[in-house]
Amino acid sequence: MSNALELKNITKTFPGVKALDNMQLSLEKGEIHAICGENGAGKSTLMKIITGVYQPDKGDIILNGEKVTFKNPNEAYDKGISIIYQENSLFPDLTVLENMFIGHEPTKSIGPIKAIDYKAMTYDADILILDEPTAALTNRETEALFRIIDRLKSEGVSMLYISHRLEEIFEIADRVTVIRDGEYVATSDTKSVTEEQLIAWMVGRNVDNLYPKFHVDIGENVLELRNVNQEGVLKNINLNLKRGEILGISGLAGSGRTELAEAISGLTQIESGEIILNGEKVEIKDYSSALEYGMVYVSEDRKEKGLVIPMDIKENITMPILQKLSNSKVIDFQEERTISNHYMEQLSIKAPSIDSIVGNLSGGNQQKVAIAKALACKPKILILDEPTRGVDVGAKSEIHRLISQLAKEGLSIIMVSSDLPEILGMADRVCVMKNGTIVKTFSREEATQEKVLAVSL
DSSP: OEEEEEEEEEEEEEEEEEEEEEEEEEETTTTTEEOOOTTTHHHHHHHHHHHHHOOOOOEEEETEEEEOOOSSHHHHHTTEEEEEOOOOOOOOOOOOOHHHHSSSSSSSSSOOTTOOGGGGGGGTSSSEEEEEEETTTTHHHHHHHHHHHHHHHHHEEEEEEEEEEEEEEHOOOSSEEEETTEEEHHHHHEOOHHHHHHHHHHHSSSSOOOOOOOOOOOOEEEEEEEEEETTTTTTEEEEEEEEEEEEEEEETTSSSSHHHHHEEEEEEESSEEEETTEEEEEESSSSSHHHTTTEEEEOOOOIIIOOOSSHHHHHHHGGGHHHHHEEEEEEEEHHHHHHHHHHHHHTTOOSSOOOGGGGGGGGGHHHHHHHHHTTTTOOSSEEEEEETTTTTTHHHHHHHHHHHHHHHOEEEEEOOOOHHHHHHHHHHHHEEEEEEEEEEEEETTTTOHHHHHHHHH
């Protein structure tokens, strides 16, 4: 089978950082080729070079046997290369059809356009790059996407598929290439490599356990919800959370998981029911009152609701505690640096310093900053909504280890996640939600993927 695309010795340097170093890659015609690597490994830079966003400092791009140079994305598009980015790139005020043709609108009459023509999504591409395409999809939507991918492959479209979800790679990809620290590591047929080997290639070491779980002597109830309701959202929610416990909240998209987390943390108001903290009924009017009670929420959307991307690490970490760092309206900047350095070290945030801009960090390190920001509030109850979404396996293991360590130290944690292996691997109990209510609670010993899915549907 001949190559549709080949990259040879691609090198790209930014000020102070060599993003890619003699990178190589080949994509065969009609192949689905997965690209794996930790956050910050160079995957995005490589894709931007292929699509003409960046130009390499050195190396060759060979398209259908001919050396090419792309000065901008339009030139790559004209040669049949298209990309679907991970981040939401839709315009909410436009129609589906208008969104599908943004940037390549017809300039002459082409007759009726069928909105159901899925190839409009690919710009009639010969090479399609999919960057974390299932990150925000339900299981059913993912299955539909995979059917489309399979159809495109049968029509000869070549695809580069980037995903942190290794099970997807083994399901749909023909080959997989691993990148680490901007360098090529290995390429293998997916049938000839194990998940453990892929992870070892990605992180440069063996990751023995993605879900490290420490023994904890779980204590008394610290939080109870009794018949909590929100009209049209939550129905008769009853749950309890114990000291040192990790309580998993599972369920399909739209089941009410995030809505429950936001209600507990005061971001939305409950209409009826009781919230009991340490045996006493409390009224949580807003997020500020939740913070006063020691409840801290980490949003699933770290870029929009969790962090201020243009600001640096220390400013993000200390943002919710500035009042405590202030004396006569003057911030103690030395204490701010001390606190920020502490959490940067505790969470192993990979950055040159606490003065680094958060927007320049990898997804995994941004998530660590969001968690550090929460921990700086000294919570008694930590509510984590999709704590490892869009995070590579190395950072995921580190975050899981941190969560286990926090629980061991007595922190009570509510973990909302659509990642079933994560819930099953980390939670002491699993509450399954459906249509805004908790339909079943499993102990850690009882919970299996089959049981959880059965009551979720």
